[in-house]
Amino acid sequence: MLIGYARTSTLEQEAGLEAQIRDLTALGCEKLFREQVSSVAPRKVLDGALEFARAGDTLVVTKLDRLARSVTHLGNIIAALEAKGVALRIVNLGVDTATPTGKLMLNVLGGVAQFEREMMLERQREGIAKAKGEGAYKGRKPTARAKTAQIEALSAEGLSMAAIAVRLGIGKGSVHRALNPKAA
Incomplete structure (x- = not known):
């Protein structure tokens, strides 16, 4: 059985959630799990999808960042899926862990994704430091x-x-x- 999982970070991203659901349905997912929650918040619906999956099933997501928040988190999800005999398919990357090549590609891409996130956060910190140095970033006003x-x-x-x-x-x-x- 193909099991779809769709997630957006905020309620304002309704169109993004609907697009994921449309894509997962078009791929033939028989069961869909959807949630709107931050990547760092507890994801009860994802936990429910992992619990629901049985040997021979495939969990399908449209993009890697909809599933895992870090390489460690991705590793935990993959381990849980492998323990149950469940494959993982990431549509936009063309990765399917039902194959050895798919498993390898997922690990490599997960590492690249985490590296890019860390670089983005570093650039953000540098930008804030520069803005503070120029007096353009003062933080919020002390309301209390x-x-x-x-x-x-x-x-x-x-x-x-x-x-x-x-x-x-x-x-x-x-x-x-x-x-x-x-x-x-």
């Missing part, structure tokens, strides 16, 4: 500090830190720092 007078007034009325935080829409730690500036 601007509310210090309100925090002190509500505290004087006898409200708890938690109640102040809820009323002003800020964190309890921010209330604590505003009321105890020497401790911060």
Whole structure:
């Protein structure tokens, strides 16, 4: 049986999810698992797809980044699939682990994907550092500090830190720092 898995990171990516579902259906996937969750969040639907798969089945994804967040994560998924006798097919790469060549290609491509992600993050950090150096990147404005007078007034009325935080829409730690500036 072909089992399809589709994922997007956010609810705003509905079109991307629908495109994956359309492609998986066209490939003949009899069972589809879909979720909209960040790559770093727990993926209960993916876990359900792995649990559902039986010996002789093939798990199909349209792209590698829809499945795994890192080479280690990919390795864990492949190990779980292999232990059950389930193959993995990644459509856009033309990889199918039902073949020895497919297994080799998947490991190589997983390493390249992780390398590219690490390079992208490094470039992002360098860009932020450059922007900070030029004074163009200052981070977000300290919203809680601007509310210090309100925090002190509500505290004087006898409200708890938690109640102040809820009323002003800020964190309890921010209330604590505003009321105890020497401790911060």
